[in-house]
Amino acid sequence: xxxxxxxxxxxxxxxxxxxEQRFGxxxxxxxxEMWRFVDVLTLSATPIPRTLYLSMMGVREMxxxxxxxxxxxxxxxxxxxxxxxxxxxxxxxxxxxxGQVFLLHNRVKTIRGMKxxxxxxxxxxxxxxxxxxxxxxxLEDVMNRFIRHEFDVLVCTTIIESGVDxxxxxxxxxxxxxxxxxxxxxxIRGRVGRADRRAYAYLMLPPDMLTVGDxxxxxxxxxxxxxxxxxFKIAMRDLEIRGAGNLLxxxxxxxxxxxxxxxxxxxLKQSVSKLKGxxxxxxxxxxxxxxxxCTNEGQYHLASKHSLPAFVPSDYMAEARLRITAxxxxxxxxxxxxxxxxxxxxxxxxxxxxxxxxxLLIATEIKVRAALKGCSxxxxxxxxxxxxxxxxxxxxxxxxxxxxxxxxxxxxxxxxDWILDL
Numbered sequence: 176x177x178x179x180x181x182x183x184x185x186x187x188x189x190x191x192x193x194x195e196q197r198f199g200x201x202x203x204x205x206x207x208e209m210w211r212f213v214d215v216l217t218l219s220a221t222p223i224p225r226t227l228y229l230s231m232m233g234v235r236e237m238x239x240x241x242x243x244x245x246x247x248x249x250x251x252x253x254x255x256x257x258x259x260x261x262x263x264x265x266x267x268x269x270x271x272x273x274g275q276v277f278l279l280h281n282r283v284k285t286i287r288g289m290k291x292x293x294x295x296x297x298x299x300x301x302x303x304x305x306x307x308x309x310x311x312x313x314l315e316d317v318m319n320r321f322i323r324h325e326f327d328v329l330v331c332t333t334i335i336e337s338g339v340d341x342x343x344x345x346x347x348x349x350x351x352x353x354x355x356x357x358x359x360x361x362x363i364r365g366r367v368g369r370a371d372r373r374a375y376a377y378l379m380l381p382p383d384m385l386t387v388g389d390x391x392x393x394x395x396x397x398x399x400x401x402x403x404x405x406x407f408k409i410a411m412r413d414l415e416i417r418g419a420g421n422l423l424x425x426x427x428x429x430x431x432x433x434x435x436x437x438x439x440x441x442x443l444k445q446s447v448s449k450l451k452g453x454x455x456x457x458x459x460x461x462x463x464x465x466x467x468x469c470t471n472e473g474q475y476h477l478a479s480k481h482s483l484p485a486f487v488p489s490d491y492m493a494e495a496r497l498r499i500t501a502x503x504x505x506x507x508x509x510x511x512x513x514x515x516x517x518x519x520x521x522x523x524x525x526x527x528x529x530x531x532x533x534x535l536l537i538a539t540e541i542k543v544r545a546a547l548k549g550c551s552x553x554x555x556x557x558x559x560x561x562x563x564x565x566x567x568x569x570x571x572x573x574x575x576x577x578x579x580x581x582x583x584x585x586x587x588x589x590x591x592d593w594i595l596d597l
Contacts, residue, residue, distance in 0.1 A: 178205045187213050194337060195219040195226060196358050220365070221358035246371040250364055253375070254352075254398050256382040262348060263296045265377055266328060269346040270300050275321065276328045277335060277347040277366055281354065283308050289350070290330045301326035307334050336362050342370035352378035352394055360397045461546040465555040465590070467583045468538060472531075483583035484531035485538050491529050505539050514540055537587055544594045560590055562597075569597075 176182065190210050192198070195217040198206075206215065219226070226235075255261055262278075269276050280289040283306050293302050303326045305317045314334075321329050322341055329335075329344075336359065347367045352360060360378070368374030378394055469475040469482040472489060487498045501521070508514050518536055522528055528536070545553045545562065552563035559575040561568060568575070578589040 178202060178209060189213065190215045192217045196222060221361050248368060248371065248373055250368040250374045250376050252364065252378065252398050254378045254380065254394050257350065257379045259292070259296055261377060261379075262293070265346055265348060265375065266293065266297045266300055269375070270297070270327050272372075273343075274346065274372070275324060275326075275341065275344040276300075277344055278328055278330045278350070279333065279335070279347065279363060280330055280350045281332045283332065286330055286332070293328055293330060297328075300328050302328040302330060305329055305331040305334060307332060333359070333363065335366050339366055340369055341366075342372075345370065345372050345374040346377075347375070348377045348379065350379050351381070353380050357397065360394075364397065461542060461551055461553060463538075463542045463545070463553045465538065465553075465587070466557070467555070467586065468534070470535070475531075481583060483534055483587060485535040486531050487535065488529060488531055491525055491532060505535070508539060508543060511540065511543060514543065534584070534587060537591060541587075541591050541594055544591075545597075548594070548597050550597075555586070555590060558586060560593055 187210065190206070190213055192206070192215065196219050217226070253261075266276050266278075278289070278293060280286050286304055286306055290302050290304050293300065303317055303321065305314055305321075307314075309317070317329070318339075320326060321344075324343060333355075345367045347364065349355070349360070349363060355363065364376045367376060378397065380394065467481060467483050468485045470485050472484075472486050475482060475484050475486070487501050489498070492498045492501060501517075504517055505514075508517065514536055518528060521532065542553065548564075550562050550564045551566075552561075554561040555578065558578045560578060561575050563569070570576075576593060578586040578593075580586045580589050
C-alpha cells in the first residue's frame with residue numbers, strides 16, 4: 176500500500192524494509208523511484224541472489240549479523256525419503272517430551288487426508304489443521320489453541336513461514352521439501368528451535384529426488400548449514416545454484432547466459448566505478464569456447480575422460496562466497512598483470528594452485544591476450560584453433576591452424592603459444 180502513487184510522505188528520511196526477499200523487482204524499482212534521496216536499510220535472513228550479488232559487487236553496502244540470540248541451539252536436520260515410520264517416530268518422540276510438532280503439507284486439497292493419516296499413525300497425539308483458506312476467526316482460534324498447547328500436531332501450509340514464534344514447538348516435518356526454495360526452507364526450519372531445547376527438522380523427498388537435480392542441491396545446503404546464523408551461507412549457496420539474475424530485467428535469479436558472466440561482471444564493475452567517480456579499466460569483449468575444457472565441477476565428474484578441468488574446486492575454496500568472488504575477479508581481469516596478481520594471492524591464501532585452477536588461469540590468459548591483440552572470437556574445436564579478427568578468420572594456407580600435442584593439457588599450452596606468436 177505504501178508504494179501506491181496516492182501515498183505521500185512528509186520529510187521522509189529513513190526506510191527500513193524487513194523480509195526483503197519477499198518483494199519483487201517491480202516493487203523495488205518503485206522503492207528506488209520514491210526514495211531516491213532517502214536512506215534505505217533492507218533486512219533479510221536469506222537475501223535473494225540478485226541482491227546478494229549486488230552487495231558483493233559493491234553496488235550496495237552490506238553488514239552480516241552472525242550472533243544468534245542467547246541460549247539458542249542449532250536445529251538437527253534430517254533429509255530422508257517420505258516414510259510414515261519416520262513420521263510416527265518423530266511425532267512420538269516430541270509428544271513424549273511434552274513438545275509440539277509442525278507438519279507442513281502445502282496442499283489444501285489433501286491436508287485433511289494428511290491429518291487423518293497422522294491420527295492413525297499416532298493415536299495418542301491430538302491433531303489439528305491450519306491453512307490460509309480458512310476463515311480469519313477459525314484460523315486465529317486454531318493458532319491460539321496451539322499456542323496454549325491444547326493439541327500436539329499442527330498440520331499446516333506455509334502460513335507458518337514467518338511471524339510464528341512458539342517455543343514449545345520443536346519438531347517440524349516438511350512433506351515434499353523439493354517444492355520449496357532454499358530461502359523458504361531456511362525460513363520454515365526457523366519456526367522450531369526458538370528455545371533452549373534441541374529442535375528437529377525432517378525434510379522429506381520422493382525417493383527419485385534424493386540424488387539428482389537442483390532440488391537435491393537445495394536440500395543438501397539446508398542439511399549442511401545447520402549452525403546458528405547460517406542464513407548468509409545458505410544465501411551464498413542459493414546464488415551459486417540459481418545464478419545472480421539479470422540487472423537489466425526483472426529476473427532475481429538465473430545465470431547471465433544472454434550476455435555472458437565475464438561481460439556481465441565487466442559492465443557492472445564499470446558502472447559502479449563510474450558512479451563512484453573512479454577510473455575504470457577497458458573491457459575485454461571476446462567470446463571464447465574451447466571444446467575440451469570443462470568449467471563446471473559438477474559436470475566434470477559426469478564428463479568424458481578427455482575433458483580438461485578448468486574451474487575452482489570446492490575442496491580448494493570451501494565457501495561458495497569465495498569461489499564466486501574468484502570467478503568475478505577472473506572475469507574482471509583485463510591485463511596479464513591482473514592474472515599474475517590473482518595467482519599469487521590465491522597461492523598465499525589457499526595454498527598451492529591445483530591443476531583445475533591452473534588450467535582456468537591459462538584459459539583466461541588465452542582470452543585476455545587474444546582480446547588485447549584485437550580478436551573478437553576464439554574457438555577450439557577438434558584440435559583446430561579458430562580466431563576471428565576484424566570480421567575475418569585467421570587461417571594458414573586457407574586452413575585453420577591445428578594445435579600441437581598428444582593430450583588436452585598440451586593442446587591448451589599450444590593455443591597459448593599460438594596467441595603469443597600472433
